[in-house]
Amino acid sequence: MQLYNLKHPSQQVSFSEAVLLGLGQDRGLFFPNEIPRLHNIDAILALPFVERSKLILGAWLADELGQEVVDQLVDHAFNFNVPLVHVDKQRMCLELFHGPTLAFKDFGARFMAQCVNHLAADKKLTILTATSGDTGAAVADAFYGLDNVNVVVLFPQGKISELQQKMFTTLGKNIHTLAVKSDFDACQDLVKHAFEDSQLRHDISLNSANSINISRLLAQICYYFEAVAQFKKVHDCDPVISVPSGNFGNLTAGLFAKAMGLPVNYFVAATNSNDTVPRYLVDGQWQPQRTVATMSNAMDVAEPSNWPRVEAIVAMMQWPKEVVRGVAVDEQQTRESLLQLAQIDYQSEPHAAVAAAGLAMCSKEGEYGLFLGTAHPAKFKDVVDRELAVNLALPKELAKVATKPCLAKVIDADFTPLRDYLYNGL
Ligand SMILES: *Cc1c(COP(=O)(O)O)cnc(C)c1O
Numbered sequence: 001m002q003l004y005n006l007k008h009p010s011q012q013v014s015f016s017e018a019v020l021l022g023l024g025q026d027r028g029l030f031f032p033n034e035i036p037r038l039h040n041i042d043a044i045l046a047l048p049f050v051e052r053s054k055l056i057l058g059a060w061l062a063d064e065l066g067q068e069v070v071d072q073l074v075d076h077a078f079n080f081n082v083p084l085v086h087v088d089k090q091r092m093c094l095e096l097f098h099g100p101t102l103a104f105k106d107f108g109a110r111f112m113a114q115c116v117n118h119l120a121a122d123k124k125l126t127i128l129t130a131t132s133g134d135t136g137a138a139v140a141d142a143f144y145g146l147d148n149v150n151v152v153v154l155f156p157q158g159k160i161s162e163l164q165q166k167m168f169t170t171l172g173k174n175i176h177t178l179a180v181k182s183d184f185d186a187c188q189d190l191v192k193h194a195f196e197d198s199q200l201r202h203d204i205s206l207n208s209a210n211s212i213n214i215s216r217l218l219a220q221i222c223y224y225f226e227a228v229a230q231f232k233k234v235h236d237c238d239p240v241i242s243v244p245s246g247n248f249g250n251l252t253a254g255l256f257a258k259a260m261g262l263p264v265n266y267f268v269a270a271t272n273s274n275d276t277v278p279r280y281l282v283d284g285q286w287q288p289q290r291t292v293a294t295m296s297n298a299m300d301v302a303e304p305s306n307w308p309r310v311e312a313i314v315a316m317m318q319w320p321k322e323v324v325r326g327v328a329v330d331e332q333q334t335r336e337s338l339l340q341l342a343q344i345d346y347q348s349e350p351h352a353a354v355a356a357a358g359l360a361m362c363s364k365e366g367e368y369g370l371f372l373g374t375a376h377p378a379k380f381k382d383v384v385d386r387e388l389a390v391n392l393a394l395p396k397e398l399a400k401v402a403t404k405p406c407l408a409k410v411i412d413a414d415f416t417p418l419r420d421y422l423y424n425g426l
Helices: 015-021 041-045 049-065 067-077 105-120 134-143 162-169 184-196 198-203 214-231 249-259 276-283 307-317 331-343 350-362 377-388 415-424
Strands: 002-005 012-014 030-032 084-086 091-095 125-130 149-156 175-180 206-208 240-244 266-271 324-328 369-373 409-411
Touching: 012 015, 015 049, 015 105, 015 206, 015 214, 041 049, 041 214, 049 067, 049 214, 067 105, 084 214, 091 214, 091 350, 105 125, 105 134, 105 149, 105 214, 125 134, 125 184, 134 149, 134 162, 134 175, 149 162, 149 184, 149 415, 162 175, 162 377, 175 184, 184 198, 184 206, 184 415, 198 415, 214 249, 214 369, 240 249, 240 350, 249 266, 249 307, 266 276, 266 350, 266 369, 276 324, 324 350, 331 350, 331 377, 350 369, 350 377, 409 415
Parallel strands: 091 369, 125 149, 125 206, 149 175, 175 409, 240 266, 240 369, 266 324
Antiparallel strands: 002 012, 002 030, 084 091
């Protein structure tokens, strides 16, 4: 697999290089020269999830890694269920939260950890990643205990629920956590800044596990195929798929799936009040505003870093622009969506509720669709308990970290203390 830097097309890299570099020159995103096209989609959809995922990822990676290695990576990474459940007449939910840290980020993080472990071999690496919650947990869990990798997770202090934080700040060993006195965008900027420091990058072999890493995106393609495979058992049309979006990695993966030949009617890019993309899709003006804090805080992103990839896919495939429809769902609408889902006996959480509302707002009579359930409701227990007047039980994954002490260090949103920590604190 060959990729190029969207900012400097002359920078060409292999998949292995792209995984280990994360970003290209000038923070450019790596993008594949070609998107493999699958034929016989019906036969592919009939395969079981793991077998099908080997075939999908093999289409991208077998030329470089060999199919046997791809098979091993998939076997280790994808070891949990992906149910598509009935919600109401027009909507189903693909539940992506049955992995070890109860969010869809387990797919990307686990596959990436497998890739990095395979590609780095004996070399010592540092993974630096910013999180608004779920990435930190998924990456920390996926890399925990690997001797050749140090993980440093930055998160906005006070902007993530305590329980969420505990999923990654209580581990210790090779997992280091820093609470930054600012918001998620600032954390993301610090990561980008670190990548621009070529001396630092070289000295500690810096890598990022953010959704800018191509290995994460490729892994996520697999569950879109699973969604359509299960959907087609119930409906004979192509689904509308609503994606609760923050950094737009998830939507990017969905578009890759469609480009590979997966039948999808269109995508709904559902955001919360951080609505840079829905506004852009209406008036063509890219005008990020300040990040606002919402109930669906994993989507509190004003400058989604994967957006250039979305545009690159649409351009490459020459799709009409209606293939991605933007909807912004505000706090009141999110609340109503949560309540409405609970009334029809589907207990959800704010991110999925945004996607469910976006799907209802976009789809027309006669269209059927699904929204992505990106996190387990208990991960957002404080909001769900308050809004639905319930007291959710903690699943075992959360109960076991709830009483452990938080090991995070607090730093200012400034590059100097971060650089210092990376050189001297690990
Ligand atoms: C990360 C996350 C999102 C946003 O996904 P992107 O790929 O960044 O668009 C949505 N929901 C949850 C629960 C998340 O953790």
